[in-house]
Ligand SMILES: *[C@@H]1O[C@H](CO)[C@@H](O)[C@H](O)[C@H]1NC(C)=O
Ligand SMILES: *[C@@H]1O[C@H](CO)[C@@H](O)[C@H](O)[C@H]1NC(C)=O
Ligand SMILES: *[C@@H]1O[C@H](CO)[C@@H](O)[C@H](O)[C@H]1NC(C)=O
Ligand SMILES: *[C@@H]1O[C@H](CO)[C@@H](O)[C@H](O)[C@H]1NC(C)=O
């Protein structure tokens with residue numbers, strides 16, 4: 320549609336009293352019409368229903384588990400003896416309950432990693448749980464996980480590595496594709512509903528060269544599990560973000576061209592930002608491990624809850640799903656240290672995001688679809704309701720798109736949340752938040768680029784009674800489903816603009832999309848105490864942080 324507009328003159332905004340007068344006028348002129356205001360047209364591309372359900376789940380837990388857990392390795396050679404898979408207390412219910420209690424609504428298991436060992440009793444190989452001492456060869460990790468996930472109401476995904484260092488047909492294109500699809504069919508027909516199939520293009524140096532029949536695999540997966548999303552570097556349903564640090568681009572489109580990406584050989588910058596011209600809907604998933612490695616190692620410890628919170632802002636807060644790996648240990652359980660960090664991470668999120676200050680504000684807008692602000696399907700107060708189905712829509716053909724947020728008393732805050740009703744397409748290209756000072760002047764708080772399903776922006780704390788969210792550029796009339804104003808007392812803003820791009824923040828901090836933020840920087844190192852109160856205990860942590868040169872923060876709890 321390409322209806323891209325830039326607002327030249329924000330000074331044209333009408334004074335509030337005049338806006339109110341116009342609103343009253345339009346009430347009288349349209350109240351005689353009994354018809355409901357027609358909804359705006361969606362703008363292509365659109366998400367499928369499984370993509371929508373995937374996006375609404377926000378976070379998934381990855382479970383890397385297998386012989387590597389017992390051999391202290393990351394990439395097994397494929398020759399580990401199945402007897403190493405010897406454990407006594409495996410409890411998949413513990414994995415799922417840990418995930419659920421920490422706020423994760425989906426778990427994904429490495430049914431087969433690169434070493435080729437199968438966590439389910441595949442009939443196409445004996446390199447599996449069948450040949451292990453665990454439960455005398457009668458165990459089935461995937462089966463137990465599927466049952467527990469169903470019991471807890473958590474969604475299930477499987478990872479089936481294309482690269483297989485054990486299977487002898489690997490390297491023979493036809494035979495191995497048959498083997499892979501045979502195994503995929505077992506996984507997708509033995510265990511009930513599968514919500515996600517995860518595959519990657521990882522392959523070691525010197526691995527045999529062969530072709531994977533991806534399109535054939537994708538066809539079979541969608542045929543057997545129509546509700547499942549397929550993850551790979553290039554989609555079709557969700558794409559890899561391009562790094563393994565849990566960080567998305569500050570500009571992050573769900574729009575993408577599948578044809579411009581290649582599994583095992585994508586351009587990380589294209590993956591990170593998506594494509595404003597893209598014709599496919601392929602939102603991104605940010606995978607990262609809670610520990611340095613993907614498999615459990617006795618010598619490694621989990622990251623701090625504050626580090627996870629930072630990743631949350633840069634993944635879920637940038638229109639992506641956070642896929643956090645929490646590897647079960649060699650006892651077959653998730654370790655206590657990891658459970659503790661997950662619990663703290665949840666308490667941090669709850670304490671920040673459970674109190675949307677905007678709920679106590681009066682909202683109005685530059686215009687409202689249907690012409691009436693407080694008597695319409697599309698009124699501005701929809702943005703404080705927790706549903707993507709209700710949203711503010713401006714009147715068509717407007718020269719500005721503004722949401723005003725007025726408080727009775729000044730509020731102090733340092734986080735902005737914005738959401739688009741993505742079932743109508745992703746629209747916003749650029750926006751900013753302003754606050755009004757005592758001299759009635761508007762000052763910019765923060766600039767942002769894409770919104771998508773959810774955008775979180777952090778900035779140094781500011782205090783004001785009057786705010787306005789201005790949409791500067793949009794692919795079509797912008798629609799806003801949620802607006803949140805929060806105070807995060809835990810995160811300390813680093814010396815980088817939030818809008819700079821994750822793993823390359825320093826070099827990009829001056830790019831035009833980084834905008835201006837309130838000039839305040841924290842000292843180079845600091846310490847503070849915080850309390851998290853849960854139903855079970857009071858936790859007091861001392862957090863020592865050092866701002867490192869690349870803008871990353873090392874936090875220890
Ligand atoms: C498995 O572990 C048990 C208990 O630690 C031990 O008794 C048994 O010998 C082990 N089996 C193998 C095959 O290593
Ligand atoms: C497995 O974990 C679940 C959930 O934490 C727990 O309720 C159950 O008692 C555990 N089972 C065993 C055998 O430890
Ligand atoms: C697996 O099967 C192969 C033959 O297909 C056999 O040589 C091997 O001993 C079997 N291994 C186990 C652990 O049963
Ligand atoms: C994606 O496709 C659109 C046309 O649908 C095209 O305009 C755009 O340039 C493509 N992007 C890339 C990176 O090829």
Ligand SMILES: *[C@@H]1O[C@H](CO)[C@@H](O)[C@H](O)[C@H]1NC(C)=O
Nearest residue numbers: 648649650651652653654655
């Ligand atoms: C695995 O985690 C459980 C706690 O869930 C713990 O009891 C057990 O000792 C851990 N095993 C190892 C090898 O660390």
Ligand SMILES: *[C@@H]1O[C@H](CO)[C@@H](O)[C@H](O)[C@H]1NC(C)=O
Nearest residue numbers: 814815828840841842843866
């Ligand atoms: C913040 O960034 C600016 C510009 O990149 C740099 O000059 C300054 O030293 C940085 N301050 C700290 C505390 O890192």
Ligand SMILES: *[C@@H]1O[C@H](CO)[C@@H](O)[C@H](O)[C@H]1NC(C)=O
Nearest residue numbers: 587588822823824825826827
């Ligand atoms: C960081 O950005 C610079 C310039 O934009 C680029 O040349 C470099 O490859 C980037 N590095 C990474 C790790 O993305």
Ligand SMILES: *[C@@H]1O[C@H](CO)[C@@H](O)[C@H](O)[C@H]1NC(C)=O
Nearest residue numbers: 825826827828829830834835
């Ligand atoms: C980055 O921005 C600062 C402040 O706007 C400016 O002083 C500096 O020269 C810029 N640096 C680069 C490399 O563009």
